Amino acid sequence: MHYIVFDLEWNQSPKGKEDSVPGMPFEIIEIGAVKLNEHLEKEGEYCELVCPQEYMTIHFQIRKMLSYTMKDLKKGRLFQDVCKDFLAWCGDDAVFCTWGPGDLTELERNMNHFGVANHFPKPLLFLDLQKIYSMEYQDGKVRSSLQHVVEELKIPETKGDYHRAISDARYTAAVAQKLDFEQYGKYKSVDLYRIPDSVEDEFHLNFGTYEKYVSHGVEDHEQCAQDKKLRIVKCYVCQKKAKARTPWFSDNQGRYFGVFECTEHGLIKGRYRVKQDSETGLYYGIRILKQTDREGADAVVERKRRVEEKAARRLEARRQEALERKQMANAAMKDAFDKGLVEGVQPKKKKSGKKKKPATKQAASQMPATSQVGANSATRQI
Numbered sequence: 166m167h168y169i170v171f172d173l174e175w176n177q178s179p180k181g182k183e184d185s186v187p188g189m190p191f192e193i194i195e196i197g198a199v200k201l202n203e204h205l206e207k208e209g210e211y212c213e214l215v216c217p218q219e220y221m222t223i224h225f226q227i228r229k230m231l232s233y234t235m236k237d238l239k240k241g242r243l244f245q246d247v248c249k250d251f252l253a254w255c256g257d258d259a260v261f262c263t264w265g266p267g268d269l270t271e272l273e274r275n276m277n278h279f280g281v282a283n284h285f286p287k288p289l290l291f292l293d294l295q296k297i298y299s300m301e302y303q304d305g306k307v308r309s310s311l312q313h314v315v316e317e318l319k320i321p322e323t324k325g326d327y328h329r330a331i332s333d334a335r336y337t338a339a340v341a342q343k344l345d346f347e348q349y350g351k352y353k354s355v356d357l358y359r360i361p362d363s364v365e366d367e368f369h370l371n372f373g374t375y376e377k378y379v380s381h382g383v384e385d386h387e388q389c390a391q392d393k394k395l396r397i398v399k400c401y402v403c404q405k406k407a408k409a410r411t412p413w414f415s416d417n418q419g420r421y422f423g424v425f426e427c428t429e430h431g432l433i434k435g436r437y438r439v440k441q442d443s444e445t446g447l448y449y450g451i452r453i454l455k456q457t458d459r460e461g462a463d464a465v466v467e468r469k470r471r472v473e474e475k476a477a478r479r480l481e482a483r484r485q486e487a488l489e490r491k492q493m494a495n496a497a498m499k500d501a502f503d504k505g506l507v508e509g510v511q512p513k514k515k516k517s518g519k520k521k522k523p524a525t526k527q528a529a530s531q532m533p534a535t536s537q538v539g540a541n542s543a544t545r546q547i
């Protein structure tokens with residue numbers, strides 16, 4: 166087994182998002198990688214510039230960071246050739262490691278666009294070293310820049326600047342060598358460029374202390390959000406059905422939370438959200454289940470209370486608003502009656518004779534813009 170620590174540099178449409186090539190917002194212009202063996206010892210490097218085929222001007226913001234020009238890039242080989250060589254160099258036993266979650270998706274997007282066959286396993290697991298660094302050295306949630314971490318870990322900085330794929334890959338590999346892979350290497354991330362096609366294809370990833378489940382794509386958002394496989398919770402340790410202690414609730418921002426209990430393994434907290442796949446437009450769910458304690462369960466209950474409180478406040482504000490609108494309309498109507506203006510509408514009612522209802526409806530529909538109704542009816546009267 167080898168770790169392939171890699172970094173990509175990419176360009177984007179110089180004219181902005183609207184002019185992006187569908188399915189490939191970023192075109193890879195450089196691949197840099199370091200190969201480490203299972204003891205995290207360096208075994209080799211890969212580095213190559215890629216000749217652009219889609220975005221032929223370097224976006225001004227990217228130009229600021231790069232140390233090479235379009236002229237340099239044009240000397241490079243085409244993505245199709247570079248990528249095939251890179252993948253062959255990686256070998257069949259590669260565990261990809263990146264700084265942050267985005268690189269594999271962009272690699273696959275470029276592969277798809279330029280017709281390079283995608284033989285990656287599905288689900289494609291990788292190590293997001295930015296996340297692992299956070300789990301080991303920070304709170305697991307914050308994400309630091311590579312430069313910051315290199316400084317924190319006192320890794321000697323070479324003159325090669327950041328934002329060259331190979332120097333970023335070297336720095337990332339140096340960070341990897343300082344991480345505890347035995348303890349944290351199991352916390353793999355899953356690349357979601359290719360979501361599960363069917364129920365059989367769905368991802369159930371058990372990381373020991375938590376489980377990640379990715380459902381297959383469906384066309385309807387609500388159908389996905391209410392799917393039983395997302396909502397019925399089985400203990401990920403023993404696979405027995407867990408009892409809902411705090412049933413799923415939505416935070417009204419597209420996320421769902423709940424607390425469940427396995428008779429054998431105790432409390433489990435869960436959260437899921439529905440995402441839309443950018444390639445197919447299908448909706449799929451990502452759910453995380455994690456064993457918790459009383460305190461963790463209470464935190465979810467507290468979250469629910471806050472969500473309900475917020476919803477109640479919003480409802481009350483709406484009620485208040487409606488009440489004010491009604492009061493204003495009433496006052497305006499009273500005013501119009503007082504001035505004798507609304508009565509101007511009355512004769513119409515008599516004119517229509519038997520058709521009482523439409524006349525009242527018409528009068529009512531004209532009510533809100535009272536002053537105008539008044540003016541109009543007054544003119545009509547004249």
Ligand SMILES: [Zn+2]
Nearest residue numbers: 400403427430
């Ligand atoms: Zn259990």
